[in-house]
Amino acid sequence: MRGKRTMTLNLTQVEMEALDELTKRKELSKTAVIRQALRLYQAVDARLESGEKLFFEDELAKTKVEVFML
Amino acid sequence: MTTNTKYDDLPSHEWLRRMAKLEDRCSSVSVGGLAEKLGMLGSQQLPALPPKLEAKALAKLVEFSRRKKRWSVEDLASRSGLTPAEALDAEEGDTLPEPRVLFALSEVLKVSYDKLLRLTGYVTKRDQTVETAAIRFAARSESMERLNSEEEKALHEFIRALAE
């Protein structure tokens, strides 16, 4: 499936600002940010589906917090 | 999945030759991902050593014989007097079983204990027949899938070589 399709994205003002901020910080276009987000969501979701858990780890504080995703 | 598909920015032949010559001086281009996932990395950052051919042949002999008899690992253990862990280790082939384990296996698999000792190197007198049979068996039994007719044939030939 090589061809690309165009879609319109409806975002709130706050969401648009978050997207803009990410494009600046990651030096990516809006499309690239959304693409990365989709890839990450798919990868994380697949592991959660298989029974694994997602954690944030703070190596300095030596803490681990589970990330709950709906 | 890539976004754009622009890999047609080709390097010059000069670039290719120079880089290929440099690459040639290196032993490998292997990266860690696969080695890690296959559990091939040890604490000294070297990939785990593959088992010797003889240990592999023995492991396959045990596994194929068990499967042919439709025994579980627990069945093999109880019939041979081994613990389930010992039976499992014998099938995995990462380390050579102790002589006591080999004796138990020889009894239940009805093969020569002496030949198993020679196969695994506990007895140093070389047995060319056993070694050749082991290599041939290991080569023909690479797949770990169900025991098909080829594998059965390979198993029979190897057992014949090991029988008293």
Next chain:
Amino acid sequence: MSEYPIAIIRREDDVVVKATLHDSVKPEDLLLVEEAWNPMRFGLHKKLLVENVDRADWPESLHWDWSKKAHQLQFLQATGFGITCEGAWEGAMLTLTVAHTARLTKDKGKPLVYIDYIEIAPWNWSVSPLGLTGRHKGIGTILFRAAVQQSLNEEFSGRVGLHALPQAITFYQDVCGMTDLGHDPKKENLLYFELSREQARKFLDVGGAT
């Protein structure tokens, strides 16, 4: 899957030969790769044993299995690359785009292409203890170049990261010009290497560090 004409070098007469770079290979392609490579890997293993070659000199990918990675290609973040020449798979690579981010200070936290697996076909290996010199050369370089190009295509500015096995350190450091960022305790203490945007440009234009 798309195909691009490329070139590799035939070792026998040092002639540049036509080859094909495939991007977005399918899971079944990796099965074909493994089907083609496995018999020779097994044969080399036996020869190394019979010739009593020091284990430290054994190729580190001797027991790899590309069929075990085929499932990863179902994920958007994974891309499979392959090189064929006269119908034979000469090299393969799998990259990821969200698994890792840049660690070099200048672009810390920004996305990069991470090379998860890369391998040259066993018939292209040079195994000196066995007197084997390999059929083609330049495969590793071309695959690495494809990773850099993917990084540019993805708007990652050419950034690439990977954890090198010990035998490959020279290739990534000296030939590709990557920066050694030290041992990574989260990856069995392997050395982590990263290619910055500047190093990517240099690699594409003139080649590696040496």
